[in-house]
Amino acid sequence: MEKIREVVGIDISKLTLDVCLHRNGGSFRTSNDYCGIEDLINRIFSQVEIPKEEILFVFEHTGLYSSTLIEFLHKEKYLFHVASGLQIKRSLGITRGKEDKADAKRIARYGYRMKEEIELYDKPSNSLARLKRLLSLRKKLVGQRAGYISTIGEQKRILDSDQEMLLFTSQEQIISTLNEQISLIEKEIEKIIKEDQELYSQYRLLLSIKGIGGVTAQYLIVQTAGFTAFKTWRKFASYCGIAPFPHQSGTSIRGKTKVSRLAQKEGKTLLSLCATTAIQYNPEIKTFYERRVQMGKNKMSTINIIRNKLLARAFAVIKRGTPYVNTMKFAS
Known part of the structure; x- marks a missing residue:
């Protein structure tokens, strides 16, 4: 991207955004919300007099905390790249200490060095975003259920069932509740896939391969952003x-x-x-x-x-x- 003249590095935390402009050298902090992001844009254009098409925003993927910034930049058609934290860390060599302001500067430097190689972020569809969140929740609930099943199995093998009835019944009720919630999540996942023609087509194609089941097919669709994020x-x-x-x-x-x-x-x-x-x-x-x-x-x-x-x-x-x-x- 030869037209890029300024790279803005952003370190994202739960409540704040630390911003650094690579060539200009300016840095500031704003709140991690819609108003704070609007303030971020205004302050950038008050420091650099170049069109938005020549500015590249670079920041790490931080899950929920970066979602508002991604939504804003995508809606306003800004150029931005969401990088892997490990990729940024390794590209900069040996670093000492950690501070949000310094991290923003490092991200800006990374973006400037890699501006001709990095790919712009392609925001996934709403269906894919919902699928990703539901699959993440399902994974968490399945893990919790497995923990309770393992624990209660060992307890029943060793402890007296008459004396520890409350211990067993309470955990069994939790397992039952988790089963219900997992079932509801799985139904919602199937509903989202069936309502999206492209996702449903991909899902059916993957299931035609003997060995690949429903959960793996859903994982592949989400992690590859509908088989667009990875070329091979x-x-x-x-x-x-x-x-x-x-x-x-x-x-x-x-x-x-x-x-x-x-x-x-x-x-x-x-x-x-x-x-x-x-x-x-x-x-x-x-x-x-x-x-x-x-x-x-x-x-x-x-x-x-x-x-x-x-x-x-x-x-x-x-x-x-x-x-x-x-x-x-x-x-x-």
């Missing part, structure tokens, strides 16, 4: 931590090719479950797995290959717009 399945595999990378240097370092620990762990977990399911119920995948194991190949390495196979198929069916066809059943 390999990039998303790297994001999920299932893409193998070499570990070699010169003649002395000859490490194993392995996946990176930098990963979106939820995606890795879901794809692992999909791979296990595919090994059990997909004859093609089962044959592939058994053949590699008989050859003495590592089981986890084989499972990782299957994870990548399923992900590649997911991107392929979306790109083609047609369901997955199991060619093995046509083989003679």
Whole structure:
């Protein structure tokens, strides 16, 4: 983006926005609300006399706290980039201390250095945004339910049920309530998908792949922003931590090719479950797995290959717009 003449770095916190203009050098703080953001825009244009098309806003993704700023900038058609905190941190090298004003300056410097490479933020549709929030809530409730089920199971095994009746019944009621709420959330998720023609089409295409279930299909749709945020399945595999990378240097370092620990762990977990399911119920995948194991190949390495196979198929069916066809059943 050669036309960019000023980069505005913003450090977002719950109540405030710390702002730094890279070339101008000005910095200030305002409130993290609609009025504060309007004040932010007015103060920027009072310091720099350039058109809005030549200003780039850069800030970290902070979930709920950055939503108002994203909504405002998108509505007013400003150029902005929402960056990964880890990406900014690593690009700046060694830093000492932490302060909101200094962080805003670092973000502005990052944006200015990377302005010709970074991609502008593409705000997801309202349906995708709602899906993401509901899936996040579902994940939290499922985790809480699992905790209560595990706890009450151990307690019933050890404690006297007559003396600890209240302990058991109260937890059972909580589990029942969580089951009801999870069910309601799942129904609302299905409703949102069915009401959006494009999302529903993608959802049905993903379910045509044996091994990929409803939760994983919903996760893939949300995390890829309807398969627009990642250009290839390999990039998303790297994001999920299932893409193998070499570990070699010169003649002395000859490490194993392995996946990176930098990963979106939820995606890795879901794809692992999909791979296990595919090994059990997909004859093609089962044959592939058994053949590699008989050859003495590592089981986890084989499972990782299957994870990548399923992900590649997911991107392929979306790109083609047609369901997955199991060619093995046509083989003679």
